[in-house]
Amino acid sequence: MTAVRRGTRPRAIFFDMDDTLISAYGRPEEAWSRTIAGYGDLPAGLDRSGLVATVLQEARDFWADPVDHRHWRQNLFEARRIVVRRAFSALGYAEQDMADRLADHFSRTREAEYRLFPGAHETLERLRMAGFRLALVTNGAAAPQRAKIERFALAPRFDHVLIEGELGYGKPEPQVYSELLRRCEVGAGEAWIVGDNLEWEVAAPKRHGIGTVWADMHKVGLPDNRPADPDHVITDLPELLARLGL
Ligand SMILES: [Mg+2]
Numbered sequence: 001m002t003a004v005r006r007g008t009r010p011r012a013i014f015f016d017m018d019d020t021l022i023s024a025y026g027r028p029e030e031a032w033s034r035t036i037a038g039y040g041d042l043p044a045g046l047d048r049s050g051l052v053a054t055v056l057q058e059a060r061d062f063w064a065d066p067v068d069h070r071h072w073r074q075n076l077f078e079a080r081r082i083v084v085r086r087a088f089s090a091l092g093y094a095e096q097d098m099a100d101r102l103a104d105h106f107s108r109t110r111e112a113e114y115r116l117f118p119g120a121h122e123t124l125e126r127l128r129m130a131g132f133r134l135a136l137v138t139n140g141a142a143a144p145q146r147a148k149i150e151r152f153a154l155a156p157r158f159d160h161v162l163i164e165g166e167l168g169y170g171k172p173e174p175q176v177y178s179e180l181l182r183r184c185e186v187g188a189g190e191a192w193i194v195g196d197n198l199e200w201e202v203a204a205p206k207r208h209g210i211g212t213v214w215a216d217m218h219k220v221g222l223p224d225n226r227p228a229d230p231d232h233v234i235t236d237l238p239e240l241l242a243r244l245g246l
Contacts, residue, residue: 016195172204203228
């Protein structure tokens with residue numbers, strides 16, 4: 001298969017789902033502050049802003065290890081319970097049931113607030129009409145990821161849908177990128193991947209020779225400690241069409 005030069009138009013485009021097509025887990029500081037500020041079922045005397053800061057720190061520590069990350073992203077509800085229990089205990093509170101209820105409330109609030117980013121369906125439809133092969137590639141457990149795909153009517157807009165919980169492997173494992181190329185029947189130089197995770201959708205696919213588009217949908221800007229530089233950066237989905245000359 002002939003590889004095309006990077007920067008020329010790809011034949012296939014792979015999309016991450018969470019925080020690329022759907023606003024899901026972005027801006028945790030804002031989400032935890034808002035949830036805790038409006039929540040009544042907390043131990044007497046507990047300082048709310050201290051709880052927000054401690055939960056965020058415990059969450060950063062909890063998700064830092066890639067092996068643990070791989071395990072716990074299959075069960076986000078339980079992972080959040082552990083994080084909030086640790087925050088309670090770091091602040092000297094032993095009320096585990098209360099910690100679990102707050103974690104579950106946060107998880108349900110997050111789910112209720114999932115939404116498609118503006119122009120998501122329209123962008124995918126334009127790409128399909130222009131003849132690109134499209135694949136959705138998402139990490140996480142099968143049931144909640146399928147539920148999101150259904151809720152936002154994404155499956156009919158893609159030629160292929162790859163979910164970590166169904167495949168048994170996920171980004172940034174090399175098999176994922178090989179499988180995407182195989183299913184779309186393109187070489188690495190004929191594919192782009194669009195996503196918000198600088199390891200999973202930039203550094204790892206770049207090692208395969210896939211073109212990379214970093215989706216900065218929450219407009220946080222490229223961090224200084226990034227693992228690799230993306231070929232393109234977009235801050236909304238229709239911008240991708242311009243990058244492709246559509
Ligand atoms: Mg993502």
